[in-house]
Amino acid sequence: MYKIKIALILFIFSFTSYAQDELLELLEGESQGTDYVSATFKSTRLVNGHSVEVRSKGVLEFIISHRFGTLNSGYEQFWGLDISSIRLALEYGLTDNLNIGIGRASFEKVIDTFLKYRLVRQSNSFPVTITGFGSLTRKTIDVPGLEGVDRNTYSGQVLIARKFNPNLSLQLMPIVIQRNLVPTRRDANLLFALGLGGRYKVTNRVAINAEYYPQLTEFSDGFENSFAIGVDIETGGHVFQLHLTNAVQMNEQGFIGGTTDNFFDGDIHYGFNISRVFDLRPKTR
């Protein structure tokens, strides 16, 4: 009898003290809806190439990119800093998934335009984010004999990325590039390359990125596959990307098909991208 009383008291006591946790369990047991993964990468660029990330609707991004000369060019060229290749670009979110962009590079005075569309997002019901990319570039440099569509290149790319955990994201980005004019007879007009890249987040605001674009089609001597490694530093509306790469061009046809320096021979260019976003939608308040 006494035992039962104690048991009863204990039971009631435990019932009240655990009541709140029990209520929480009732809530926890409920299933949530689709949970999308965000921030697979900090920027719309890995280094030279695109990432799966897109800007949302009404957001304008201004990107200033520089690639200096090679680090092994010695004091005469101030280890590369005397020379710089520049690209200025404006990119805009037409919808939350569709971006449009225009850029202008100092190298061969190339103007590039592109459309980028995020087809599907990684979530608790889908393993990867897939973004499609298409661009048209035109060399506007004044070269005798370079006329009409010979100045143009076109590219199409599929970017597939997975955020494996909060720190590690990997991306596969096969690309096809149609060059209307190629450097030599050995170079194919239609160039295929497999892009591989990823990032590892070191702190909440700093990540290390790398990308490699091995070409699958034959290319003539003197050309190299582009490789880049860099650091992303994000401070609110800005992302600073500092990197080392063997490419001096910053559009797809340029850094994939037109890279002539060998990273592992020390032909390394220091470079940076600085991005600033502006929200152009009217304030509602």
Place this chain on the structure above:
Amino acid sequence: MKKLLLILFVVLTGVQVYAQKFKSSESNIRFFSKAPIEDIEAVNTEATSIIDVDSKSFVFVAPIKGFSFKKKLMEEHFNENYLETDKYPKAIFKGKIENWDVGKGEAVVVAKGEMSIHGVEQQVSIEGTINYGDDNVTIKSVFLIALKDYKIKIPKALFYNIAEVVEVTISFQYQPYVQN
């Protein structure tokens, strides 16, 4: 002995039957940060809550990812840099409603308990109003949260100026809870 067990059984099943629980059918949690450069506001309608009228227990769970900002990039930074949502996906409050003489109608009450945000637990008391209707309950409250209490760090050189104390407005509507 048998009698006692019978009484125990009746009492316990009785507790089950009369334990009046209400579960949120609609929720709205809004936070607002007033700062010199821009005001920051986010709304979350994905929180869930239960009230147990008998024990006056009150709990709610708000998925941090449910906070929706007008600027998506700000939302990303909120999750990635400030609340570290991957590590701490939920804000949880569990506590008791004090000075509530359970009865129909509106009453100003204080909920005392434990708030967990960003993996940090704090003892808090929150003032609000509870309206106990015939077949529904409404809770409304406005309170302040100091970010440093929950170890939410704001770097000094930041382009969005974020206030150190944000105003949180919660509003829950409840229906009787039916166990599935």
